[in-house]
Amino acid sequence: MTTPQEELLPATRRALLHRIAVAQSEGRTPSLVAAVVRDGRAVWHGARSSVDGHGPDENVQYRIGSITKTFTAVLVLRLRDEGVLDLGDALEKHLPGTGAGEATIAELLAHSGGLAAESPAPWWERTPGSLRPELADVLGKQPLVHPVGRRHHYSNPGYTLLGALVEKLRGAPWEDVLRREVLEPLGLDRTTAQPQAPHAGGWAVHPWADVLLPEPAEDLGRMAPAGQLWSTTGDLARFAVFLTRGDDRVLSARSVREMRAPAAPAEAADVVDGAAYGLGLQIQYRDGRLLVGHSGSLPGFLANLTISVEDDVAAVVLTNCTSGPLTAGVGADLVRIVAEAEPRIPEPWRPLPEADAAVLELAGQWYWGTHAFALRLTPDGGVSLEPLSGFGRRSRFRANDDGTWTGLEGYYAGELLRAVRRPDGAVSHLDLGSFVFTRQPYEEGASVPGGVDPEGWRGIG
Template sequence: MIDPVQNPEHHPELATGTLRALTRRLAVDQRNGRVPSLMAGLVRDGKTVWTGARGRVEDAEPTLETQYRVGSITKTFIAVLIMRLRDEGLLRLADTVDQHITGTPFGDRTIAALLAHAGGLTAEPPGPWWERTPGTDWDELAVKFDDSTAPHRSGRRHHYSNLGFGVLGEIVARLRGQDWFTVTTREILEPLALTRTTARPEAPYARGWAVHPWADILLPEPEHDGVAMGPAGQLWSTVPDMLRWATFLGGDSAEVLHPDTIAEMADPVVVQNGDEWRVGQGLGLQLARHQGRRLVGHGGSMPGFLSTVWMDVTEQTGVVFLANATSGVGGALPVGLLDILAEHEPRIPGEWRPATTTPDAALLALTGEWYWGTAAFVLRLLPDGLLDLSPMRGGGRASRFRAEGDHWIGLDGYYAGEPLRVVSDADGTVNHLNLNTFIFTRKPYDPAAPIPGDVDPAGWAGHTRY
């Protein structure tokens, strides 16, 4: 791979100092972690801005074509397949396992709970450690299930479950009538041109190694087909493919999934540390907060391999790292690379430009001050045709709305999914906004509007009435 420090023209978007800082961080982690080879990359606004590599694969420097096993990042692909089935109406997230696979001791657990690792299933399937032994098909795996495979009631806690994603992969296979990887290839890999993402390694690829804890010697790790457990960690991929996957998770989803569905997957279902959460889980996506950023993605590990993909959706900046070692490097590396990029090359926002089209006069007339009781709000018209309703001062309930037929629907915040209707008088004059029974008026408690509970006919007064 071309050294970006010695050849800065390979990454003209970044300054030489930034390239050196990124390369040094990669070199430090590879050396201190004693990792045979390590690759990483950064993407911003859909464009790769840096890639780097350290170490050797079969006595040669890895290239952008070199595959590594990405382990549990596979789960994000399975989650996307499940959400596609949901969007097509072929399943609901509230469906139980029993509605698609009968005869398991966890048939009452929902698909949503499995996606969020909140279904109470064991971390690993019964039998020998699946990551280091040849896989079996679903029927051979399922006969080993008993009550011990679901030790927690659904929703009690976040309990990471590889088994849960084996179940989800089987649901995909049954609803599509093909194995999970064939479906992944057709519905995700081909549309996104992820040509170097495969179920088994295809040359050139890195061999997985275990590094002796007290000596600088290596032991090869086994590689096999996980079969029924493949959906939990089977895939192999490259830095370029994983950077494209990062932009997908950031909303650049082509025709594979609606951006609203990706945003739904990134909503926290379970979190650690309550309001101050740092780590959480969405629908098949891991979530993290770091230095004011909110990251979505997933980590991966299999014998001989470590990986991570993170995307900062707000900044449209993503990071990937791939390594061929069982241990030695962790989550500090990818966020550290993001920190270097943010410090040395802060993202410059795009310039403001006026709208290219003039909005409908009636829509423009809705903008400005509105009141819910005595709480002041501002309704703004956004460049993408959405409405933004936010408190005039300080924090509070804020949401964006998208037009749907004769009303608007909340996209996020407190009013997500709630209908907003513009109510007019007989002469066409707008009287109030009805936000799922909340009445917003042009002045506080406007008596001309149908305020629930009515408005005192004596009106506003000073302290003499107190």
């Protein structure tokens, strides 16, 4: 992936550089590197460093911490897509004897499996993984701290279990499976479990003085699927494109879209903050924009990957200090700068190459009781149903082979939409999960539940 600087306007490039310069300076970090992706490729790379003339480029590795979890989630979704497991399966079905087997695979992916946030002491991020050789050492005597499935509670041991699940079902180490099934197909040659030169060193910056202390870079062992990886802005830019569009060599667009959908019960604080969690991806609303991605931290390093699918803009921010710039905020700002300064130009409108007459017949106005809706054909061969008033339930629907449609979002997600026809072939009404939609409000002779008063509409005399 190239980084042609001229693809962004000079004012936009300066605004991006200014943002990371402020972050590096005010965050007091030895170095900070960033990249921006637009329309499927990197269009900007920037770096700030405390050492003159040594600004890291897009090939310098930094540790990415919990962004590793998103890679682990991709491996689990691949097993689901192959039919090896179901996300609703209890962990015990595939990985027995852990003491946390009641949690489903989906709950572990979404951090709602009830597990503790961390492994037992000593703190796993600053100690060698050899201290925790078995899953029991990671989970401790009481793995669960909440009822399974009741609340979102971020859990590093939960992703250790998912990594062990991948190893059990693939019959190979997590690192080998990741390289073979994700890193190599996507061309992420600079994403590795162990650092490979050139790479940044991790530092702690004294909170009250401009002095440094080196941080250890431990091999996390069993905890690796939760935070082991090293990567670069170049590789994570490519990974952002994959998480936006999918890649059939790894996961389909449909499956990565599923990863981006909220999957965990939200806590009150999450609702206030506009945050949620999908299947290995963090989700937030910021400045009216829906953002997905993941943050990461390990001693000596902070990382963030932020994507606005609607704007087709993503940002990567990597830095080598234990605490400093709020990389999630920086990433969101980089996305906002590009999306607002250079809004996405929509594709030209084009007529459909063909239209099924039986589907075209359904287009137009429909009524659920007295609520007016419009059914429209969509360019992907499906249909959409939305209220004409601007308020109410709406959804897009995917076409099925039998002439029905399945809801993709909102209240109607997963619900079946079908056209009910009379014996002569004429359309009687639409049935959507038992709701009847008619061409006229409470249309006489239509199959309206409870019937229609035979005297019809009237005034009050």
